[in-house]
Amino acid sequence: MKTQAVMAAALVSTLAVAGPVSAQDKSDWPGNFTVGTASQGGTYFAYGAGWANFVAENLGISGGAEITGGPMQNMALVHTGDLNFGLTTMGPARESMEGNSPLAPGMKMDNVCAMFPMYETPFSVTALTSSGIKSISDIPAGATIGFGPAGSTSDTYFPKMMETLGVDFERRNGSWSDLGGQLQDGLIDVVAFAAGVPIPAVSQLEVQTDVNIIGMTDEELKKITDSYPVSEFVIPASTYQSLEKDSRVVSMWNFAVANCDVSESLVYEMTKLTMENNDKMVSIHKAARTSIPENYTKNNVLPWHAGAARWFNENGYTIEADKIKQ
Known part of the structure; x- marks a missing residue:
């Protein structure tokens, strides 16, 4: 290794x-x-x-x-x-x-x-504003999603969560820095982050380009909290420049x-x-x-x-x- x-x-x-x-x-x-x-x-x-x-x-x-x-x-x-x-x-x-x-x-x-x-580790989704993806339901079928390093918390749970929410995707692994770069370059469609906020890679991304930091709807939150060892978490709007209001997601303790x-x-x-x-x-x-x-x-x-x-x-x-x- x-x-x-x-x-x-x-x-x-x-x-x-x-x-x-x-x-x-x-x-x-x-x-x-x-x-x-x-x-x-x-x-x-x-x-x-x-x-x-x-x-x-x-x-x-x-x-x-x-x-x-x-x-x-x-x-x-x-x-x-x-x-x-x-x-x-x-x-x-x-x-x-x-x-x-x-x-x-x-x-x-x-x-x-x-x-x-x-x-707590929030599970949050980031996409380029230019992609038009503003919600999890907007993620197109077959989209390539970066889930972090293989075996990480995100890689262990986020793909299952996406499947539970009916998202059809191609899986990509890598460091958060690498995936952030791939997102910016248009090589992947979405990054599914699981990390404490503010996530350095997201903070860096929003300095360089326009991004959408995507939360969950009431229905999505219920599906995920009913199915996984997580609880609701609110990312305050002040966490990122790109957030205009608080973002509701799920999280897990570290x-x-x-x-x-x-x-x-x-x-x-x-x-x-x-x-x-x-x-x-x-x-x-x-x-x-x-x-x-x-x-x-x-x-x-x-x-x-x-x-x-x-x-x-x-x-x-x-x-x-x-x-x-x-």
């Missing part, structure tokens, strides 16, 4: 916000860490790379973000220990935990533990995860740093507005890492013992 790592400096800089971590606390820490994200041009990469830098600067440990195929592949890489940390979505996490991952059919990926809530065998004290310090500095997280990516402790309840799939659970329980958020990986 060809990957690219984006490594962060291990120095505690003037941006540091956390208190010092004792040498004794670091005795079982790895020499460095890597976070599995997704393709460039997507929110996972921006969020994960920024978070890795933030942790490295404040905890004095070298770390970075790795480009991967997204949530499904991150579950596999973290489960096997190839990566210490990753970002995942609850749908792919459930499938992986139950042994239904297309990457490793039959393998129950049960050595992946939750750390903290990130944000969590940062760790291999369950990673040092408890390291995961505790990472969780503490993240949950106690939301302003810094929002400066990394606006989607982190919901990376707050209160959203820990959105995890109903993964066991909790003992280090993360310790921070939540110390700060008034109850995680029962049977939900914590021992």
Whole structure:
């Protein structure tokens, strides 16, 4: 697998916000860490790379973000220990935990533990204004739709959603940046994004050309929420220049995860740093507005890492013992 790592400096800089971590606390820490994200041009990469830098600067440990195929592949890489940390979505996490991952059919990926809530992933459709596509029902039969990297959240769920809504299409995979370029060049008709908003590739597109960011009708929302593990989500009009009003779509929650065998004290310090500095997280990516402790309840799939659970329980958020990986 060809990957690219984006490594962060291990120095505690003037941006540091956390208190010092004792040498004794670091005795079982790895020499460095890597976070599995997704393709460039997507929110996972921006969020994960920024978070890795933030942790490295404040905890004095070298770390970075790795480009991967997204949530499904991150579950596999973290489960096997190839990566210490990753970002995942609850749908792919459930499938992986139950042994239904297309990457490793039959393998129950049960050595992946939750750390903290990130944000919701909205499922939204973008087309060029010149295409005349203003709604999902406008997508012509046989249209080529880009669904993101193979095995990503979008690629796992969006084609099924489109079929449920009666759309006839040809499937295209690729990074969000590549698909955005293909859309702009007229090589594909639509991109079906599943990523935290604002999506960097969409923001870039609307600077360069006129686009339609397409929501769902009441009937479409009901069909999708009745059939998939998603809920209604509103993309505020202020998110993109191209939106004249709020856009109603569906979404799925994302969590940062760790291999369950990673040092408890390291995961505790990472969780503490993240949950106690939301302003810094929002400066990394606006989607982190919901990376707050209160959203820990959105995890109903993964066991909790003992280090993360310790921070939540110390700060008034109850995680029962049977939900914590021992």
